[in-house]
Amino acid sequence: MNAQTCIRKLRYVCSTSMGTVDAHGNPQVRIINIMHVEPEKGEIYFVTARGKNFYRELQNGKEAAITALTRYQE
Numbered sequence: 001m002n003a004q005t006c007i008r009k010l011r012y013v014c015s016t017s018m019g020t021v022d023a024h025g026n027p028q029v030r031i032i033n034i035m036h037v038e039p040e041k042g043e044i045y046f047v048t049a050r051g052k053n054f055y056r057e058l059q060n061g062k063e064a065a066i067t068a069l070t071r072y073q074e
Contacts, residue, residue: 016031018064018067020064032046033046
């Protein structure tokens with residue numbers, strides 16, 4: 001997939017949130033920006049800082065949830 005196709009598809013993503021679980025077992029949900037998508041590989045790329053709780057939760061956790069609202073229809 002080329003960059004133009006990625007950009008075209010990502011334009012349809014209006015809002016994305018990611019849920020994780022903190023060290024105490026409590027749910028944490030954050031709004032994130034998807035930076036890049038590799039549909040063939042099933043990968044998404046986004047940015048967070050290593051010093052943030054979100055980073056630690058992603059590294060230590062076994063589960064995460066993503067919710068996105070889109071107008072895109074195939």
